[in-house]
Structures are given as C-alpha cells and as structure tokens.
Amino acid sequence: MEARLAGCGRATTGMPLSAMVAQRSRHQSGPDPHDDVRALYARVAARYGVCGRTTRAYVASKLRRDPVHAAVLALARPLGLGVVLDAGCGRGQMGIALLEAGLARAVLGLDCVAARLAETRRAAAGLAFVVAAQDLASGKALPPADTVLMIDVLYQLAPAVQRQVIASAARAARRAVLIRALDPDRGWRSALTLGFERLTRHLSPHAGRHVAPLPVAEIAATFRLAGFAVDVTPCWGGTPFSNVLLIATRLA
Numbered sequence: 001m002e003a004r005l006a007g008c009g010r011a012t013t014g015m016p017l018s019a020m021v022a023q024r025s026r027h028q029s030g031p032d033p034h035d036d037v038r039a040l041y042a043r044v045a046a047r048y049g050v051c052g053r054t055t056r057a058y059v060a061s062k063l064r065r066d067p068v069h070a071a072v073l074a075l076a077r078p079l080g081l082g083v084v085l086d087a088g089c090g091r092g093q094m095g096i097a098l099l100e101a102g103l104a105r106a107v108l109g110l111d112c113v114a115a116r117l118a119e120t121r122r123a124a125a126g127l128a129f130v131v132a133a134q135d136l137a138s139g140k141a142l143p144p145a146d147t148v149l150m151i152d153v154l155y156q157l158a159p160a161v162q163r164q165v166i167a168s169a170a171r172a173a174r175r176a177v178l179i180r181a182l183d184p185d186r187g188w189r190s191a192l193t194l195g196f197e198r199l200t201r202h203l204s205p206h207a208g209r210h211v212a213p214l215p216v217a218e219i220a221a222t223f224r225l226a227g228f229a230v231d232v233t234p235c236w237g238g239t240p241f242s243n244v245l246l247i248a249t250r251l252a
C-alpha cells in the first residue's frame with residue numbers, strides 16, 4: 001500500500017511508504033546523511049541531563065537502539081505530524097525528537113506514571129510539549145490531535161481496553177495514527193518476544209499489567225472500518241523481536 005500519511009501520497013523518494021520505513025530502519029545504526037539523526041538524538045538525550053545521568057543514558061541508548069524513532073521521523077519528514085498526541089508517552093523522547101526536528105507543531109503526552117511525566121516535563125522545558133496524567137484504561141476519550149502515537153503501549157492493556165483505546169484513537173486522529181505493536185503472529189519472533197515480555201514483566205520498570213497483544217489484522221480492520229488506509233511494516237530493526245509499525249492514515 002502506498003503512503004497516504006498527511007496526504008503526502010508517495011514519499012518524496014517516490015518509493016512506497018513501507019519500503020521507505022524499512023530502508024530507514026535498516027540504516028538506524030548509522031547517521032542519516034540528510035537529516036543528521038545522530039545529532040538530533042544527542043540533542044534530545046542532552047535534554048534529559050536535568051533528570052540525572054541514568055535517565056539521560058537510558059534515553060540516549062533507547063534512541064540509538066530502537067528503530068521506531070527513525071521510522072517515525074522518516075514518516076514525519078515530508079509534511080510533519082502537526083499536533084501530536086503521544087498516548088503512553090513514557091519519558092517522552094519521541095515527542096521531544098519530533099519537536100526538536102521541527103516535525104511536530106505541539107505534543108501532548110499522556111501516561112499513568114507520574115514520575116515519567118515529571119521527567120518528560122523537565123526534559124521538554126521550552127518546547128511546545130504538555131503532559132497530563134491519564135489512565136488509558138479509564139474509558140476517558142483521547143483528546144483530538146492531527147496524529148496519534150502509541151508506541152509499545154497497547155499490548156500492556158487488557159484486550160477489551162485496547163479495543164476501546166483503538167476506537168478512541170480513530171475518533172481522535174484528524175490525519176493519522178501510528179502504532180508500534182507487538183505482533184503475535186510472526187512465528188518464532190513472536191514466541192521469543194512474548195516469552196521475553198512475560199519473563200521480564202515483574203522486573204522491568206517499563207512493563208505494564210498485561211502482555212496481551214491483539215492480532216495486528218484486528219487493529220488494522222478497525223481502522224479500515226473507521227475510514228483509514230492502513231499499512232503495516234516491520235519495525236524490529238536488528239533485534240529478534242516481532243515489533244511492527246501500523247500506519248493508519250485517514251482517507252479524505
């Protein structure tokens with residue numbers, strides 16, 4: 001499926017969106033010659049210096065190692081993502097990277113962990129980044145935005161809650177929804193990822209209450225029914241995990 005994000009039709013390179021994202025993800029370990037992603041990541045990580053060395057090191061490593069950041073920046077590059085809602089924003093490094101790169105107009109980050117929101121607020125000082133505490137399981141509607149981001153969040157919610165949040169995201173997004181999801185149907189990758197997540201659930205500070213990924217086909221079908229075009233592309237980079245990026249773009 002071709003790119004439709006933000007009405008951009010095809011990416012500026014003329015290649016299909018999924019191919020562009022895959023290419024960017026493959027190059028994640030090196031600098032992007034056009035946009036100097038490495039310098040961007042360094043600027044973003046430096047902002048977390050106010051949160052202490054451990055947090056800064058965590059964010060620096062996360063930006064460098066997780067291909068989702070390069071993938072989202074690549075999608076944003078042609079036209080920007082406008083006003084962004086980052087649901088389950090964690091420490092907010094994705095939103096800060098988008099703002100630092102001039103690829104978002106403003107970001108609202110929601111999370112249920114106050115300490116992470118406090119770190120995000122401090123790191124984002126001076127940027128158009130607002131944070132708010134919201135439990136995605138509360139049933140409260142997501143606020144409207146041009147683009148809704150949900151990165152590594154859905155699978156941590158109960159399946160019924162995921163369905164509510166997905167429906168709410170489809171209503172909230174004026175242009176697009178970008179979801180990084182754990183795909184439970186990618187064979188050995190899924191078995192390994194699910195096993196890892198379940199094993200580390202009680203140890204990892206980033207784990208949630210559940211490890212219950214919905215079939216990606218079900219998420220895609222919900223967005224198609226709501227009037228979006230949907231593209232799903234691997235977003236695992238050099239890792240053995242089964243992460244994919246689902247790109248839902250509202251049809252005119």
Ligand SMILES: C[S@@+](CC[C@H](N)C(=O)[O-])C[C@H]1O[C@@H](n2cnc3c(N)ncnc32)[C@H](O)[C@@H]1O
Nearest residue numbers: 088089090111112113135136137151152206208
């Ligand atoms: C694996 S982290 C991902 C954080 C961030 N999206 C990123 O890419 O770094 C999952 C995040 O979802 C948040 N989360 C999990 N369940 C939530 C809920 N019910 N309501 C709000 N946030 C939730 C967690 O607090 C955590 O910050």
